[in-house]
Amino acid sequence: MAVQDTAIAFYNIINGRRRATSQRTHRGTDPRSDQPLRPCPVASKDDLDDAVAAAQSAFRTWADTDIECRQRALLALADLLVVEKEMVSGIVCRETGKSRFMGGLEVEHAVNFLRFNATQFLPDEILHEDAEMKIISTHTPIGIVAAICPWNFPLVLATAKIAAALLTGNCIIVKPSPLTPYSVLKFAELAAAAGIVPPGVFQALNGENELGELMTLHPGIDKISFTGSTRTGQRIMANAALTLKRVTLELGGNxxxxxxxxxxxxxxxxxxxxxxxxxxxxxxxxxxxxxxxxxxxxxxxxxxxxxxxxxxxxxxxxxxxxxxxxxxxxxxxxxxxxxxxxxxxxxxxxxxxxxxxxxxxxxxxxxxxxxxxxxxxxxxxxxxxxxxxxxxxxxxxxxxxxxxxxxxxxxxxxxxxxxxxxxxxxxxxxxxxxxxxxxxPAGYFSGHKKSGIGGEWGKQGLFSYCNAQTIHVSKT
CATH class of the missing domain: 3.40.309.10 (Aldehyde Dehydrogenase; Chain A, domain 2)
Structure with a gap:
C-alpha cells in the first residue's frame, strides 16, 4: 500500500485558487483500516455561486480558444498526472482501499482519457448544397458543466468528464463523491498551480448530497453529467427539468x-x-x-x-x-x-x-x-x-x-x-x-432502459457536451 503523506492538505479549487476556509469539514475513511483520513472542507452555497460566476467569466474566452490549444491543454494535464503518479495513485489507494496496482492503473486510465480526447475534434459538416443553399452542421459548447462523480473509480470517471468538457470548450465544476474526494481535489489543485487552463475553466468542490442538489438546481449551470445510482439519477433529471439543463446520466447495471x-x-x-x-x-x-x-x-x-x-x-x-x-x-x-x-x-x-x-x-x-x-x-x-x-x-x-x-x-x-x-x-x-x-476511451458508453440517459466517451460522446447548430447559407 502507498504510505499516506500526513502533510498533504486538501482544498476546494475555485477560480484557480485553493479555498481552505469553510464552516464545515468532513473526513473520508480508509476502507482497509477503517481509520479517518485528512479533513476536507465542505463547499457552501456561496462557494458554489463563486465557482459558477468564475466559470461564466471564463467561458466565452475558453470557448473561443482554438481546438489545438484545448488539445494541448489536455496533453499537459495528462503529463501532469504522469509526473505526479506516485502521489495521486497513493491518494486513490487510501480513499478507495485499492491495492498499489489498482491505484496506479486508475491514474494510467485517467491519462488515457486525456490523451484520447486530445486527438479528437468535431469539424463542420456540409449536410446539403445546391445552387441556392448550403447547409452546414456545426457544434458549439453548452456552457457550464457540473460533473457529479461516484466513489468506485473517483479519478478516472471524473477525468473522462473533464477531458470531454474542456476539449469541446466548456467550463467544468467537478463534485467528487464525499466518500472519495481527495484525488479529484488534488488533481484540480495541481492543474491550477500549473496554470494549464485559465482560472474558472476547471474547478472542484467537495460536498455531500446537499451540494449536488444545489448544482442540479443552479440556474447558472447548463449541463449535469452524472455517474451513479438509478435512483439518484431520477432525482437529478427531475431537478434539471426545472431549468431545462442538459443531462447525461450513466446509471446502474446488472x-x-x-x-x-x-x-x-x-x-x-x-x-x-x-x-x-x-x-x-x-x-x-x-x-x-x-x-x-x-x-x-x-x-x-x-x-x-x-x-x-x-x-x-x-x-x-x-x-x-x-x-x-x-x-x-x-x-x-x-x-x-x-x-x-x-x-x-x-x-x-x-x-x-x-x-x-x-x-x-x-x-x-x-x-x-x-x-x-x-x-x-x-x-x-x-x-x-x-x-x-x-x-x-x-x-x-x-x-x-x-x-x-x-x-x-x-x-x-x-x-x-x-x-x-x-x-x-x-x-x-x-x-x-x-x-x-x-x-x-474510444467507445461510446451509454445505457439502455433504466441504465441511463445519453452517453459519454468516444467521439460520439463529445456531442453530449455540445449544442448542435445548423447554418443555412443562401446563395441567391
Missing amino acids: DAAIVFPDVDIDAVAGEVAVGCFFNAGQMCVATKRVYVHEDIYEEFREKMVTAVKGLMVAPESESILGPLQNTMQHAVVQRLIADSREMGHRFALGQDQSTVSGHFISPVIIDRPPDDASLVQEEQFGPIVPLLSWKTEEEVLRRANDTESGLGACVWSRDREKAEEFGRRLEAGSLWINSFEKPH
Missing part, C-alpha cells in the same frame, strides 16, 4: 455474461472470474450474472471457483479484490449473502466469511439460484455473483434481457460471428465479445 458450450473452459472461466470480481465487483459494468450452457456448466463452475481462489491469494499490492469502499455498500452485499443463506441457495464459494473483517468480503459464487432471487434481480456492486445454467439461445436471451437495466453484456464463444449476432439482440448499451467488460 450485466449478463453468456457462455456458449464451445468455449475453452479453462481460459474463459478465468476471464469471467476477473470480469466479476475486478475491483471487488465495484464497477458499473462488472459481470453481475453469469449464464453458462448446461453442457459445460459443472466443469465451468469448478474452473471458475479455482480461478477466483487464485485471485484471492494474489499479493496485497497486486490484488484486484480490495475491501468494499464504504459501510453502506458492505451492508448491501452482506444482505444479499444473508438472503441466499436464508433461501437455501447453494454456495459454490464463499459461504464461510468468518476469516474476513472490516470492509472486506470474501468472494461469493452462488450455484444456480432461481431467477427471482434478489441476487439475480438486483445490482450487487460487490464480490458476489450468481452462476446460472441455460439450455436454448431463446431462453437465455429472454432471461438476460429480463431486467430494468441495460448497461453492458458479454458473449463468449469460439464462433465470433455467431456471438456477435446473438449479442446484438441483448438489450445493453455496450457489448463485449470474448472479453469481460473493458471500457475504452
Whole structure:
C-alpha cells in the first residue's frame, strides 16, 4: 500500500485558487483500516455561486480558444498526472482501499482519457448544397458543466468528464463523491498551480448530497453529467427539468455474461472470474450474472471457483479484490449473502466469511439460484455473483434481457460471428465479445432502459457536451 503523506492538505479549487476556509469539514475513511483520513472542507452555497460566476467569466474566452490549444491543454494535464503518479495513485489507494496496482492503473486510465480526447475534434459538416443553399452542421459548447462523480473509480470517471468538457470548450465544476474526494481535489489543485487552463475553466468542490442538489438546481449551470445510482439519477433529471439543463446520466447495471458450450473452459472461466470480481465487483459494468450452457456448466463452475481462489491469494499490492469502499455498500452485499443463506441457495464459494473483517468480503459464487432471487434481480456492486445454467439461445436471451437495466453484456464463444449476432439482440448499451467488460476511451458508453440517459466517451460522446447548430447559407 502507498504510505499516506500526513502533510498533504486538501482544498476546494475555485477560480484557480485553493479555498481552505469553510464552516464545515468532513473526513473520508480508509476502507482497509477503517481509520479517518485528512479533513476536507465542505463547499457552501456561496462557494458554489463563486465557482459558477468564475466559470461564466471564463467561458466565452475558453470557448473561443482554438481546438489545438484545448488539445494541448489536455496533453499537459495528462503529463501532469504522469509526473505526479506516485502521489495521486497513493491518494486513490487510501480513499478507495485499492491495492498499489489498482491505484496506479486508475491514474494510467485517467491519462488515457486525456490523451484520447486530445486527438479528437468535431469539424463542420456540409449536410446539403445546391445552387441556392448550403447547409452546414456545426457544434458549439453548452456552457457550464457540473460533473457529479461516484466513489468506485473517483479519478478516472471524473477525468473522462473533464477531458470531454474542456476539449469541446466548456467550463467544468467537478463534485467528487464525499466518500472519495481527495484525488479529484488534488488533481484540480495541481492543474491550477500549473496554470494549464485559465482560472474558472476547471474547478472542484467537495460536498455531500446537499451540494449536488444545489448544482442540479443552479440556474447558472447548463449541463449535469452524472455517474451513479438509478435512483439518484431520477432525482437529478427531475431537478434539471426545472431549468431545462442538459443531462447525461450513466446509471446502474446488472450485466449478463453468456457462455456458449464451445468455449475453452479453462481460459474463459478465468476471464469471467476477473470480469466479476475486478475491483471487488465495484464497477458499473462488472459481470453481475453469469449464464453458462448446461453442457459445460459443472466443469465451468469448478474452473471458475479455482480461478477466483487464485485471485484471492494474489499479493496485497497486486490484488484486484480490495475491501468494499464504504459501510453502506458492505451492508448491501452482506444482505444479499444473508438472503441466499436464508433461501437455501447453494454456495459454490464463499459461504464461510468468518476469516474476513472490516470492509472486506470474501468472494461469493452462488450455484444456480432461481431467477427471482434478489441476487439475480438486483445490482450487487460487490464480490458476489450468481452462476446460472441455460439450455436454448431463446431462453437465455429472454432471461438476460429480463431486467430494468441495460448497461453492458458479454458473449463468449469460439464462433465470433455467431456471438456477435446473438449479442446484438441483448438489450445493453455496450457489448463485449470474448472479453469481460473493458471500457475504452474510444467507445461510446451509454445505457439502455433504466441504465441511463445519453452517453459519454468516444467521439460520439463529445456531442453530449455540445449544442448542435445548423447554418443555412443562401446563395441567391
